[in-house]
Amino acid sequence: MIDPRLQTLRVLSERGTVTATAEALHLTPSTVSQQLRQLSARLGVELLVPDGRRVRLTPAAWALVGHADALFARWEEARADLAGYADQVAGRLRITGVATAITGVIAPAAERLRRELPRLHVEIGEDPGENRFELLLAGRADIAVVIPAPNGPPAADIRFTQQPVLREPQDLLVPAGHPFAARAAEGVELAEAGDEVWIRAGDPADQHQLLPAACASAGFTPRTCHHAVDWYAIAALVAHGFGICLLPRLAPVPGDCPVVRVPLRGNPVPVRRFVAAVRRGSERQPPVARGLAALRATADERAAKGM
Template identity: 60%
Template sequence: MIDHRLQTLRVLRERGTVTATAEALHLTPSTVSQQLRQLARDLGVELLEAQGRRVRLTAAAHTVLRHADVLSAQWERARADLAGHRAGTSGRLRFCAVSSALAALVAPAAARLRERHPGLAVHMSEKESEDAAHLLLARHCDIAVVIPSEQTPAPGDARFAQSPVLDEPQDLLVPAGHPLAGHAVARLADAAAQPWIGSPGRPDQHQLMLAACAAAGYTPRIAHEANEWFAVSALVARGFGVGLVPRLAPLPPGDDVVRVPLHGEAVPSRRIVAIVRRGSEEQPPIARGLEALREAAAR
């Protein structure tokens, strides 16, 4: 119902290059270029400017995109209204999520949907948070479960609707036999003198650790670095340091490590958020998916 070339322009804004846009939309770069030239000709304005090997959106293009975002949101609402005339218990719902949220939240939510609505086909994929925007815009995903960062859509982004799913606390990970291992809870300040395992490859997690320790009154001494939870766990188990792990992060069985819940003023946590295309949250399959996520988080 809405000119498909506007969607091509919206994806180009997100992906930055004609080649990346073509890949996201499963088109050839020449088809994308042709669509945008035709759209510019029909609108009577220039949409793109050459910038080396890349292209830059003109001021006119940004004006077109503001209207395209409104049109897209209104079309999503129209689809929701039309879906209200149907039972809404069949169709397809696609989740993408970071690994820990996929395992602890999305999978249980999908199982609940399968029990309640067997005609609703649910597809799940593990994706990084920074991929959420283009996956939603390219319609490869309906609900993205992410950890907010500078690379995810801002809360006020008019293209998306966002809702918090869970505030996930962080646990202190120590080796078995450590003085803190027998404690029911600990303060982050109790680990001030310990060597730490940093995770620079997970910027959001690493910055959370640094900020939490700073709030507890010290800068952690980073002795070693590891990004995957099984690697962090292995280093902690062998006494190379302590670390922070999200409550939902799975750890390999058999490692001699202990999770110690934190309490006090400097208790770090990370927010997990569900993002959908604005206006689509009223479509029955997506509304049911969001409800199932909230139920999984409550459990």
């Protein structure tokens, strides 16, 4: 119902290059360029100007992007209103999220949806290396469970609706022979670990940023020497004495690895915030609404059990 070339322009404004836009939309770069030339000709204004080997949006293009964002939000609302006339919730719901969110929240929520709504097909993806907000914008995902990052869209971004899902405490992961290991039942304060060597653990996009911020709140700067993304690799580094790390409560620890998870206590205890993001207006569509409700219910159950 809305000119699809407006979507191409929106994605270009987010991705920055014709090649990246083509990848996000599963088009060829020549198709993207052709669509934008056609849109420019139809509107009678220049939308792109050369900028070295790239292109740059004109002021008119940025104004159009703002109108397009509002149009797409209204279209999602219209789809939600029309979906209310359907007899049952059916179709496809695509959920993307970080690995620990899939483990702790998304997979059990999807299982709940499968029981309650057999006609709703849920697809789950971790999509490592992808910007999950861009997946929403490109229509490749319907719900994104993300950890807010400083360079991510603000809560007031008119393109998205963002709802809190879960606050996940951080623990310490230490070798089995570490002095902190004997205090796993009572926990330790983060300030006590100021002299430790630290491993930058987890996703660089969010978990790596949490470590310096948490340590600064505890009054010290962490001394980091190693880094890894996979939690099994991280546990191996810790077990062999290369450092300790912050470990999200939902992250798995291999049972045969000589490491100990030690809860943090005191104030402040570092936490990760998970939010569920959707295209603004789509939160009223029955599949998306039921998906968000299932995520919140699952998160509430986990929080009630202490994660």
